[in-house]
Amino acid sequence: MDNQPETLSLLAEYETAEELLAAAERVRDGGYKKWDTHSPFPVHGIDDAMGIKPTILPWIVLMAAAAGTVTALGLQWFTNAYDYPFKVSGKPLFAWVPAFPVTFELTVLFAGITTLLGMLALNRLPRLHNPLFDVPRFDRATQDRFFLSLDATDPLYNESSAKALLAGSGAHAIEEVPDLGADHKLPTWMWQTAVVGVFVTFVPLGLIVKARFNITDKPAVHILTDMDYQASYRYGEHVPLFADGRAMRPQVDGTVARGDLQADDAMHLGIDDQGLPLATLPMEVTPELMARGQERYDIFCTPCHGELGLGDGMVARRAAANRGEAGMAGQWIAPTNITDSVIAGQADGELYSVIKNGIRTMPAYGDQIPAADRWAIVLYMRALQRAATSTMADVPADQRGALNQ
Amino acid sequence: MSSQYDIQVVQAEEDPTFRPDLVMGGSTYKSIDDDVAGVAEGFLEKPSLVWYAMFGLSVSVLGMLGAVVAYLLYTGVGIWGNQSPVFWGWPIVNFVFWVGIAHAGTLISAILFLLKQDWRTGINRFAEAMTIFAVCCAGLFPAIHVGRVWFVYFLFPIPNQMDLWPQFRSPLLWDVFAVSTYATVSLLFWYMGLIPDLATFRDRSRTKLRKFLYGAFSMGWTGSSRHWHRYEKAYLILAGLATPLVLSVHTVVSFDFAVSQLPGWHTTIFPPYFVAGAIFSGFAMVLTLIIPVRSIFKLEHIVTLRHIDVMTKIILATGSMVGYAYALEFFIAWYSGNPYEQFAFTNRAFGPYAWAYWIMVSCNVISPQLFWFKKIRHNIAAIWVITIFVNIGMWFERFVITITSLSRDFLPGSWGYFSPTLFDALTLLGSFGLFFTLFLLFIRFLPIIAMAEIKMILHKQNTTKEHQGGHH
């Protein structure tokens, strides 16, 4: 091992930019390839004096910009028109007009970031340890002096001729840049901290991913309770406010809500003065009432009783099939065939009562169907019953042909 | 005129072949370094009571902001005056105000660079810093005004627990992208400009800690010409990107209002009008800040009267553009025959907010017109006062636009008068605390003028003088 550190490069110092330019031209013309100049500001004309070729940075930035454009358009199309399409104020799911602002911004963002990072990367920066920094005079390179450094590894390099060239170019000082063999690596503690730090930043992400894809039976964590816990009372909750502790209040005794007074027993209960079921509807029978009855029957009754009232509605058929599969055939009690003679023989008021109150396993429909509609359904049931026992002779002559299909 | 350096400005006014020096006082590269780096280094040698006092004040105000924001997060947006029908109150006004101020920095850095205006080098570092800090203040408001700030990540297109994506067809979302991009690119541009100057700081550092920190942040910059080549290309590219970017950001902000159907908001001139207004208020803020700084730190030979003169003319020009837009809005409101539109404007001038409207007009339209007069353009104190009025006026412009149209929209039954609460005022005040804290830190630790760029034009100035055979 030498006592004298090896010379990595020669460093010449100049006082003005013009001197540097002249020196650079000499070095360039001398055929050297591994050399550089240093100045506190970019010297106009140094690119030509050194023969620096134009950088490819603009092309890299252009590609990044294009990537930004594609990303933005793709992002907007994917999120708003494909993955979760929803219409907002009649706008198209994807249109170039509203997509343009974000596209523009992302293009600029990608390009901007690439410009800086590209410039640093192409310049091989950061390079925190540089042998040049070991030369104290070099501090002035960023202040008020101009330097030219000639690398010893250049094929044309020869210490004496290089020194002569530099001396002849008007340098105010020529120094040798020593190889002090300094450790180029980052201090151990630094990169260890960095590695740990990087790992640590993944922890929150990991927790989020874990939470996203796991099920828990614990209640959610509320950091800021906001309006999550409200003082309003909930259905069925016991509350201290009332003597009986009920949150849902019953109707006050002796009152009837507006519109709820059901004074007409004939209309609402389907019974006459003696309490016997009405034989006929307590209202005028009109084609509109029949049509209404058909509509309401189709809505409420067909699932079980079927469209013709035969008790073969979809629910019934499926239940029978299920029982059959389960080996429990015959254990399903089918809905009543409302066209059979027993039902046909009942009074209108009795049919009404069944709709309102339910019977056996049929639930009460009184809460879902208003009184007038119940009578309409009864009327339609009568039509179905009539249809079940009719013959071709009952069909008007001009419509018989339509039935033979 | 306050300084010996101002004589050249007068000479330029009279002799069109004379271009005043941009860097005066017989400066050399070393003297520039000493003057500029001396600002930060001076703090090391002699603790500045003034700085500490101001910093103490601004940090307290910042602390107050922190407390208000914590209270806001805990209690909710109800602590402000936002109320039906004026759901956008001061927070949005403040947001637009700060974003507008931010734009001048990018304009000075990027647009003036593209227009080859070398005089920008005296003020661009300062203005870019102002941009970054103003964008921070601006970004604060939309973030906290959403109510459930912990869900603010909903604004970004990341898969969330609701399986929902942001609504990209909304200008409020374009804002998220625009302001984020603007903050990022401005920061990158500012940082890139700082690298060579941080290297200068590194090389002048007298303490190990400073050397280490400045060294780390300057990336090991050596001033290599090969590096400068790529650096200059990158600078040009960033300037070329930043120019349309800055126009687009305030345009997108104007879209927040203009895409709606509200009378007074929906008018096609909003984008360029907002951009002109942003530049107007931004330059005013630059002047408000730089006038005291140049005198306290004795930088009048670098930030000269010429710089100030040109900036006042830009304020005059952009202020006139804003006035043009006001006039056109009025005319078209009448011309359109739309009764709602017509009402919106008569309401502004004569309705319950007339007081705000007339403050706005006098500050924005009338006060900058004073800059037609050279005497005023060269009177530093007058300029300082006028620029403060301009900023007050621009805040009121955003106030008038936002609040009057909302408080009196289509249905009279929903009209309401908006009143701010104490917390509205404290939040606005707090944002100034944030701004000034960052700003004071900048002055203390970073190069406040772009030394490398100034040296470059000093060199150009000297070379030109030689070529002209010692013309002046």
Next chain:
Amino acid sequence: MSQHSVTIPTDLSADKFTLGSTAGRLVGGLTITGVLALVVAAALGLGGDIVSASRFWHAYLAGYMFIASIALGAMIFVLLQNVTSAGWSVTVRRIAELITQTFPLLGLLAIPLVTAVMLGQTEMFYWADTNSDFVKGGEGFEGYHAYGLMMGKTGYLNPTFFLIRMVIYFFAWILISRWALNTSLEQDRTGDPKLTNRLKKLSAPAIPVMALTLTFFAFDLLMSLEPAWFSTIFGVYYFAGGFGAFMALLGILSYKFGEEGILKGFVRDEHYHDIGKLTFAFVMFWGYIAFSQYILIWYANIPEETEWYLERAHMPWARVELLFIVKFVLPFLGLMSRHMKRVPGRLIIFGSWMLFVHLWDIFFLVMPSHVTTMKMANASEELIHSFEVFPVGIQELLCVVGMIALFAAGIARQFSKHSLLAFRDPRMTESLSFHNP
């Protein structure tokens, strides 16, 4: 940007830079061509029915607004260069100043338009007859003009006030353009640098005057074609297009005179670069303004505003997307690289393209109004459809060619009378030696 030493030749004089008879010969031919074309177009159009008259008027207006926008762009360019103490543009500024001398010609060409309005002809400007059903909301227009929409505007849109405004515009423009050129010409004679100061001082207040007159000119002659429609940015839109077209023309003329012609040595690569940069900037600016107007109207979707764009969407050539592609995307990509801006040949190609697409833009603004007139006049479906598909026929060719010929004649006349170079401008050195990095 550095300066290299440069010497200005000392034997400069006005005749060295005046085109004289070279241009003078052109003037006659161009004038005759122009006048003939317009007269034939008028005969063809006005001799027929309301549809052919409308076609003539719209073609006339389109050609007129095309050349007017370029002259206005030139004027604002001159004022801007003066007020910013620009050094680079000195050697090309005189060309712009001379182009602004066409305002008297433009005033003359406006006379037929104004006369038609004064006579209450409604083929083009429906508001010209304030007693018409259209304005009063009479038969056939009841729904369209509910609330007396048009009646409310007659305070502004009436023939008398229109005439007064046109007089004001041309008075202001002729005054300003004359003053700017004469001051510059005086400097040719005396070389007094104080004249530059005066130009700078007075150009500043002239700019707001231009802004307002240009805005209302655009409102009066273009926006009022659809009187129920309105857009606050319209004036800026017209300005952006016109300025961009002027820069394109300046590039072409600078090239013509700078490469081998009378300005050789005075117009350099650097000038092409700067002209290219400004053209590029205004390509972007126009795109920005056009997009702003479009997105706001698209987004709010208010029928009284969207109607204007919907009319244009029916016509394949007038679709906004297509206009953006030809007038923004293509020139943007083409002018982006530094190389493109420095090679003068490229600048000619793009300059010509810019002028062509600016004419397209003016057609975009004007022609759909002819379609509306045809519909109001119950013209046949095929006639309407064929015009919607391709709006260029004999009338349009004659009017556009005629207008361009007369405009060129006006400019040629100026070039023959005055020096093309402000050879004693105090900033000549700077203009000859500046360098783009």
